[in-house]
Amino acid sequence: MARKESAAVPVKDSKVMVIGGASLVGSATVEELLSRGATQVVIYDNLSFDGEANIAHLKGDPRVKVVQGDILKLHQLLAATEGLDGIVHLAAFMTLNFDRDPWGGIDVNIRGLQNVLEACRANRVKKLVFASSNAVYGYGHGVKGDLVEDTPFHAAGAPPAAILYGASKIMGEQLCRDAHRKHGQDYVVLRYSTVYGERQHYRAANALYIVETHDAIKRGERPKVIGDGSETKHFVYVGDLARANCMALEAPATDVAVNTSGPAPVTTLELVTLVAELTGRPDLKAELVQPDPTKVRLTSGGAFTIVHKAAKDAIGWEPQVDMREGLRRLLAWRDASLTNAG
Secondary structure: OOOOOOOOOOOOOOEEEEEOOOOHHHHHHHHHHHHOOOOEEEEEEOOOOOHHHHHHHHOOOOOEEEEEOOOOOHHHHHHHOOOOOEEEEOOOOOHHHHHHOHHHHHHHHHHHHHHHHHHHHHOOOOEEEEEEEHHHHEOOOOOOEEEOOOOOOEOOOOOHHHHHHHHHHHHHHHHHHHHHHHHOOEEEEEEEOEEEOOOOOOOOOOOHHHHHHHHHHHOOOOOEEEOOOOOEEOEEEHHHHHHHHHHHHHOOOOOEEEEEOOOOOEEHHHHHHHHHHHOOOOOOOOEEEOOOOOOOOOOOOOOEEEOOHHHHHHHOOOOOOOHHHHHHHHHHHHHHHHHHHO
8 A cells, every 4th residue: 555655634723624524423523623723624514314413512613614515516515625624524325325225325425525536636625534434345254354454345145235335435445546646636545344422323234233222221122133143343433433534634644545443343242232231231131033134234244353553554543442431422422312302
């Protein structure tokens, strides 16, 4: 992986846009940028999926500017990206959305990114951070062992929506490389593992293990585990990803793609058992059930670890929040949200 050591964009006193800034990762990234002294943070979002609620606490900050826009409309992006130092691009269809609307996902994830890159070129934005995914390694029984940046894509046995999502991220990474090769556009690709944390939603297939388990336990029901409970998931806390986004801007590295994963993987049985324990109901033992063929569920087919050593080398990042602490924060936020709603 080639790197040019001259692409640092210090966050302090800079102007940065977060595309998809009203999302789970986006809202946390805006908070992190502000804490690091950004002069202005532009939230560019179409404000769907409860986006307004995610950023309500940020709107009183004079450094925050909210632009309701669509990445498929280049003229909107061109106007919104004038005078920026950097962009963190998070907006995308995820697997469950791809399952419902594959053509929409292709448009947003591929054409949308191409529009972002064109806006960067036209307005001389110094650096782009692109949120990719460990989905670039694929799914199914070929995904096992250590997943590193040159691990090939595996598609056998995975549902179409999962393959379409992973392929869209592969294409997105290559569009970034192409822009760097042709126009000198500096960028860093971060391959997120499954994100969880405060302001968690129901649209990420793997994160459903957390929120659906919590919901079931709050109803006094036994949590369900699909399969035998041995399938591996590798989660990363949302605050750690917010740091990674900022560190990718500030690092001198460019033209590089790195994994950003949590400290350690967890099996689905370990995960639901931990949620039950943290919810105060360890007596509600997990019930093993067979997969529902009508629902998209991402399974690894074996134990794997998403190695994040290259992120330490390239941008100085490594995760800080382990699964127990991250889950404790998430569940406390969900409990507080339910209390406030009531």
